[in-house]
Amino acid sequence: MAKWKITCIQQDVIFGDPEANYKAVEKQIEKAMEGGPDILVLPELWTTGYDLKRLNEIAEDDAAETKAFLAKLARKHNVHLIGGSAAKRTEDGVFNTLLAYDREGQQIAEYSKAHLFQLMDEHLHLQMGKETGDFELDGIKTAGVICYDIRFPEWIRLHAAAGAEVLFVVAQWPAERLSHWRALLMARAIENQCWVVGCNRSGTDPDHEFAGNSMIINPLGDIVAEAGKDDELLSAEIDTAETGEARGHIPVFEDRRTELYR
Numbered sequence: 640m641a642k643w644k645i646t647c648i649q650q651d652v653i654f655g656d657p658e659a660n661y662k663a664v665e666k667q668i669e670k671a672m673e674g675g676p677d678i679l680v681l682p683e684l685w686t687t688g689y690d691l692k693r694l695n696e697i698a699e700d701d702a703a704e705t706k707a708f709l710a711k712l713a714r715k716h717n718v719h720l721i722g723g724s725a726a727k728r729t730e731d732g733v734f735n736t737l738l739a740y741d742r743e744g745q746q747i748a749e750y751s752k753a754h755l756f757q758l759m760d761e762h763l764h765l766q767m768g769k770e771t772g773d774f775e776l777d778g779i780k781t782a783g784v785i786c787y788d789i790r791f792p793e794w795i796r797l798h799a800a801a802g803a804e805v806l807f808v809v810a811q812w813p814a815e816r817l818s819h820w821r822a823l824l825m826a827r828a829i830e831n832q833c834w835v836v837g838c839n840r841s842g843t844d845p846d847h848e849f850a851g852n853s854m855i856i857n858p859l860g861d862i863v864a865e866a867g868k869d870d871e872l873l874s875a876e877i878d879t880a881e882t883g884e885a886r887g888h889i890p891v892f893e894d895r896r897t898e899l900y901r
């Protein structure tokens with residue numbers, strides 16, 4: 640069991656300008672550390688934004704600079720860093736990849752978005768990940784997924800059934816579907832009886848206005864903290880003992896009828 644203070648860094652992303660975003664994020668991390676968090680969370684594609692037409696050009700080989708940047712800051716601040724996602728260029732194309740680092744700056748997760756969101760043209764510019772997003776923090780099973788992934792309950796269930804007690808969701812979720820963002824995050828928490836930490840971006844890009852409304856939701860589906868629309872550091876204390884309590888109270892995982900689910 641673990642008790643953690645989690646802070647989501649909800650902020651605007653400067654379109655197609657990784658250097659400017661590194662500077663902005665470094666500054667926000669410094670500010671967030673004043674609150675003494677154990678875990679920091681960044682949003683989806685925070686280095687490049689959805690500059691998909693230039694993505695192949697501005698993505699880094701193996702997301703190397705982003706990895707070095709996140710590892711350095713996790714170590715410097717002695718904080719677990721769920722580093723949002725970054726465009727990772729490989730021989731097979733560009734992936735939208737979540738990266739996470741522990742307090743020592745060791746990489747603990749590298750998960751590429753499995754479900755590509757056609758409405759924002761991801762399928763034209765990105766490759767689909769094939770692996771799950773499980774990882775451990777301080778010996779606790781957790782998982783990280785990316786934005787549109789939360790529309791696939793069977794994908795999230797796979798992680799919860801493997802023991803994840805906290806689900807981190809990094810996102811660039813548009814304001815026009817804010818009601819879906821809120822309902823889907825709450826539903827994933829209720830059905831999987833796990834903590835859900837959704838870190839969305841704020842601001843706009845040439846094609847979208849983003850919702851903000853990062854959320855921290857407990858395993859009963861209650862919203863413990865929710866941000867507004869603009870830049871914000873959203874924090875809450877979480878206790879993973881509540882996952883076991885929720886699962887003990889209504890034994891959903893025991894009552895599953897997997898033999899019927901075909």
Ligand SMILES: NC(=O)CCC(=O)C(=O)O
Nearest residue numbers: 756786787811812813816
């Ligand atoms: N960046 C995304 O995956 C957006 C997903 C989204 O907006 C949705 O409605 O789903």
